[in-house]
Amino acid sequence: MKTKTILMTATAVVLAGAASAEEMADSMTLVSWGGAYQASQVNAYSEPYKALNPGLEVIWDESSNEAVAKLRAMNEAGNVTWDLVDVVASDAIRLCDEGLAMEFDPDELLAEGDDGTPASEDFGDLIVSDCFIPQIVYSTTFGYRTDMVGDTPPTDVCAVFDTETYPGKRSLEKRPINNMEWALICDGVSDEEVYDVLETEEGQARAFAKLDTIKDDVIWWSAGADTPQLLADGEVVMGSTYNGRLFSVIEEQKQPVAMLWDAQVFDLDGWIIPAGLPADRLARVKDFVKFATDTQRLADQAKYISYGPARQSSAPLVGKHAELGIEMAPHMPTDPNNAKHTFLYNYEWWADYRDDLDAKFQAWLAQ
Amino acid sequence: MAEATADTATPTPGSVATGPMLAADGVPLKRSLARALRREKLRALALIAPLLIFILVSFIAPIVDMLFRSVENEIVSETLPRTVVALKDWDYESGEGPGEDVYAALYVDLVEAEEMKTHTRLGSRLNYEMTGISSLFRKTGRGIGRMDTDAYTKAITTLDAAWNEPATWIAVMDDDSARALLPETASAWSSWTRIVAANNDDIAKEEPGDFLFTTLYRDLSAATPDALAGYEGPEAARVREAAARIGSIEPVSLREQFLDIDKDWSDVQVWGTIQAFSPKYTPGYFLSAVDLQETPSGIEQQPDDQKIYRLLFKRTMFMSLAIMFSCILLGYPVAFLLSSLPLRTSNVLLILVLLPFWTSLLVRTSAWKVLLQQQGVINDVLVWMGVVADNDRLVMINNQFGTIVAMTHILLPFMILPLYSVMKTIPPTYLRAAKSLGATNWTAFWRVYFPQSVPGIGAGCILVFILSIGYYITPELVGGTTGTFISNRIAYHISSSLNWGLAAALGTILLVLVLALYWVYDRIVGIDNVNLG
Numbered sequence: 001m002k003t004k005t006i007l008m009t010a011t012a013v014v015l016a017g018a019a020s021a022e023e024m025a026d027s028m029t030l031v032s033w034g035g036a037y038q039a040s041q042v043n044a045y046s047e048p049y050k051a052l053n054p055g056l057e058v059i060w061d062e063s064s065n066e067a068v069a070k071l072r073a074m075n076e077a078g079n080v081t082w083d084l085v086d087v088v089a090s091d092a093i094r095l096c097d098e099g100l101a102m103e104f105d106p107d108e109l110l111a112e113g114d115d116g117t118p119a120s121e122d123f124g125d126l127i128v129s130d131c132f133i134p135q136i137v138y139s140t141t142f143g144y145r146t147d148m149v150g151d152t153p154p155t156d157v158c159a160v161f162d163t164e165t166y167p168g169k170r171s172l173e174k175r176p177i178n179n180m181e182w183a184l185i186c187d188g189v190s191d192e193e194v195y196d197v198l199e200t201e202e203g204q205a206r207a208f209a210k211l212d213t214i215k216d217d218v219i220w221w222s223a224g225a226d227t228p229q230l231l232a233d234g235e236v237v238m239g240s241t242y243n244g245r246l247f248s249v250i251e252e253q254k255q256p257v258a259m260l261w262d263a264q265v266f267d268l269d270g271w272i273i274p275a276g277l278p279a280d281r282l283a284r285v286k287d288f289v290k291f292a293t294d295t296q297r298l299a300d301q302a303k304y305i306s307y308g309p310a311r312q313s314s315a316p317l318v319g320k321h322a323e324l325g326i327e328m329a330p331h332m333p334t335d336p337n338n339a340k341h342t343f344l345y346n347y348e349w350w351a352d353y354r355d356d357l358d359a360k361f362q363a364w365l366a367q
Numbered sequence: 368m369a370e371a372t373a374d375t376a377t378p379t380p381g382s383v384a385t386g387p388m389l390a391a392d393g394v395p396l397k398r399s400l401a402r403a404l405r406r407e408k409l410r411a412l413a414l415i416a417p418l419l420i421f422i423l424v425s426f427i428a429p430i431v432d433m434l435f436r437s438v439e440n441e442i443v444s445e446t447l448p449r450t451v452v453a454l455k456d457w458d459y460e461s462g463e464g465p466g467e468d469v470y471a472a473l474y475v476d477l478v479e480a481e482e483m484k485t486h487t488r489l490g491s492r493l494n495y496e497m498t499g500i501s502s503l504f505r506k507t508g509r510g511i512g513r514m515d516t517d518a519y520t521k522a523i524t525t526l527d528a529a530w531n532e533p534a535t536w537i538a539v540m541d542d543d544s545a546r547a548l549l550p551e552t553a554s555a556w557s558s559w560t561r562i563v564a565a566n567n568d569d570i571a572k573e574e575p576g577d578f579l580f581t582t583l584y585r586d587l588s589a590a591t592p593d594a595l596a597g598y599e600g601p602e603a604a605r606v607r608e609a610a611a612r613i614g615s616i617e618p619v620s621l622r623e624q625f626l627d628i629d630k631d632w633s634d635v636q637v638w639g640t641i642q643a644f645s646p647k648y649t650p651g652y653f654l655s656a657v658d659l660q661e662t663p664s665g666i667e668q669q670p671d672d673q674k675i676y677r678l679l680f681k682r683t684m685f686m687s688l689a690i691m692f693s694c695i696l697l698g699y700p701v702a703f704l705l706s707s708l709p710l711r712t713s714n715v716l717l718i719l720v721l722l723p724f725w726t727s728l729l730v731r732t733s734a735w736k737v738l739l740q741q742q743g744v745i746n747d748v749l750v751w752m753g754v755v756a757d758n759d760r761l762v763m764i765n766n767q768f769g770t771i772v773a774m775t776h777i778l779l780p781f782m783i784l785p786l787y788s789v790m791k792t793i794p795p796t797y798l799r800a801a802k803s804l805g806a807t808n809w810t811a812f813w814r815v816y817f818p819q820s821v822p823g824i825g826a827g828c829i830l831v832f833i834l835s836i837g838y839y840i841t842p843e844l845v846g847g848t849t850g851t852f853i854s855n856r857i858a859y860h861i862s863s864s865l866n867w868g869l870a871a872a873l874g875t876i877l878l879v880l881v882l883a884l885y886w887v888y889d890r891i892v893g894i895d896n897v898n899l900g
Contacts, residue, residue, distance in 0.1 A: 353499075363675040366848060
């Protein structure tokens with residue numbers, strides 16, 4: 001009789017233990033890019049979430065730049081300390097391929113839109129990988145010095161290759177992605193055919209030949225802050241960077257810089273959940289993701305930074321900048337006025353050709 | 368016994384002359400001394416053991432492990448074990464794709480790899496060698512579950528519904544003679560047990576997968592009548608019955624199935640790449656690191672438009688030497704001045720040397736940008752003085768010049784400090800003595816002072832050269848296209864392309880180069896002559 005009681009108590013304890021494993025961890029580590037972008041996430045996502053969950057500890061790690069390598073190292077060491085990682089879509093694909101990110105069913109993990117649209121439709125094509133939770137749409141585009149272009153401000157991306165009308169240096173990112181596409185577009189290739197052309201040796205040679213025409217006039221950047229600084233110093237007449245950086249140069253720092261939205265390349269940034277999290281941490285992060293990617297939260301982020309929310313249902317809710325008080329909608333890359341001519345980055349294609357073209361690009365640079 | 372001890376303990380004068388000298392306990396003194404010394408050594412070793420073990424575990428082992436990645440290539444044979452074996456006999460030079468057996472092996476391998484989510488990882492690995500394999504594996508992984516091989520499942524279970532029961536399979540696959548009769552099925556069954564275990568399912572309840580029926584079909588078609596007749600294991604009647612009617616099943620070409628998913632599976636280049644990289648260890652990464660490549664038809668030069676690493680190695684060497692020499696040129700006079708001034712003044716000046724040393728690296732690099740850029744301070748001053756035209760400003764940053772300037776500034780303290788500490792120890796009386804003996808200022812310096820300061824130069828050179836050869840932040844920020852180092856590519860492969868094998872190979876070569884230069888230096892200058900202060 002007594003033995004039975006003990007056994008039953010033991011079972012009850014074990015069951016209680018199993019049940020508590022389903023509970024949510026009381027701290028989580030989020031990884032992001034630091035700076036204004038991370039601040040917008042803190043304001044729009046984690047602070048409201050903490051208000052709903054008192055006692056929760058949120059730790060931010062500014063490691064998104066090296067997230068892929070660090071996550072792989074953590075995974076090999078068998079100790080993943082991150083719960084949610086902010087990465088660009090191409091990195092998410094890489095992490096998914098490597099088995100380092102968790103695959104999920106969007107309709108199960110993510111909240112419905114406020115109009116009841118299932119998440120998979122609300123995000124639509126932006127879910128470019130089985131592991132990727134889209135957050136924002138940003139674009140890589142050009143800004144130019146309004147005082148250095150004379151009376152004819154550029155309206156066409158090919159102004160970058162026109163050193164006669166627009167003399168001076170340009171800044172471009174030190175990698176083949178985007179530059180090869182722009183070179184081909186300005187060499188007369190139609191948008192739809194860019195990747196077909198770029199797949200061939202001749203097409204690649206053609207893109208390099210086009211880039212050759214401005215090679216001596218280019219300053220190559222590797223950090224997102226370079227172009228804004230070069231523009232502010234008047235070191236370059238135009239340069240490519242992320243549209244949010246240009247917004248801050250133009251609206252916050254009031255520099256004589258303007259946007260050239262033509263042929264802006266859309267890219268995505270979002271979350272991935274590392275594979276193999278313990279149950280309690282996974283439960284916590286799932287709960288957070290559901291909250292932080294709902295319609296209102298994504299729209300809220302646009303109050304702090306000029307990146308477009310990834311949900312279609314969020315677009316109508318985008319309001320004014322939290323500090324400057326200006327309407328944010330006209331500054332979004334997705335605004336109809338800005339998105340007259342856009343170019344969509346082909347993730348699958350670059351996943352294949354990145355290694356090859358990067359080697360060629362670096363060799364071309366070094367020549 | 369006490370007597371004997373006493374005997375040996377007090378040796379007579381005679382025994383000293385004939386035998387070895389003995390210690391107080393009768394053991395020969397030599398051995399006793401050696402033992403005491405050994406004990407001392409062990410004690411010393413035990414004292415430093417925690418540190419030694421710590422360094423071995425936390426420093427040496429990870430480095431060795433990382434460098435080992437430069438040759439390690441187990442991923443191919445681990446992910447595609449059967450394909451690698453089946454491909455052994457295939458000849459790339461024949462120009463024809465492999466036979467059905469290879470496709471069958473690939474099918475089973477990829478079903479397991481897809482379940483375990485390892486196929487895309489292999490795809491990224493092989494994509495370093497051949498562009499396009501990454502998406503080929505991703506696409507094939509998506510299509511592998513939708514192949515027409517379910518025709519076999521339908522046909523065999525229609526013949527005998529018992530084959531749909533996990534119990535039948537478990538019974539047959541548990542028997543050695545059955546496994547010998549059905550080798551491919553047995554191998555596929557082991558994959559199946561791993562897949563079921565990975566999904567935390569119960570093998571007795573899971574409906575057997577399509578690929579098991581495919582291998583069963585292949586095994587039964589290939590089995591000789593004798594082997595079948597001699598089979599006495601479990602379900603013998605059922606197996607014989609299935610074998611007897613196997614000819615009535617319409618075969619499905621696995622080759623065609625793979626080509627339906629992606630026509631690249633008929634490309635001999637793809638198969639050649641898999642074959643060339645199937646060994647567990649590969650020289651491939653090292654070849655890539657010196658602009659060669661391993662192709663199915665042997666080692667070849669990398670195409671000209673992809674050659675970069677040899678150039679970068681040469682440039683890294685050249686620029687590190689340039690930085691080292693400019694550090695000597697600038698650092699030597701400063702150190703000389705510091706050591707000859709009175710202590711009070713030299714201490715103030717030393718703080719000026721150290722102040723930038725304590726400032727953030729990024730701040731110093733950015734400061735050089737502000738100074739050197741075309742709209743920067745130096746150019747502005749030159750334009751104002753009329754030395755250069757406004758529309759023809761000097762390009763001093765984002766090239767080799769900018770990198771050498773910024774890095775010389777950053778590494779200068781590493782040259783000045785060892786020089787200073789050596790010069791401090793050279794007595795000023797020597798110089799005065801030389802002069803009193805009639806030497807000119809130059810002779811006194813060159814013949815008396817300089818030779819004594821060489822150990823400081825040696826130490827400074829080693830520090831500056833080794834630090835600069837591995838630098839990458841400053842070259843990345845101010846190097847432009849002509850001022851980047853090999854370390855920038857290593858960083859790219861570690862953090863961005865995830866090609867850790869190539870990064871490890873580049874790192875190993877860099878390490879070997881540094882060690883070789885160190886050896887040369889030891890031969891020429893002598894490492895004993897180095898004084899690190």
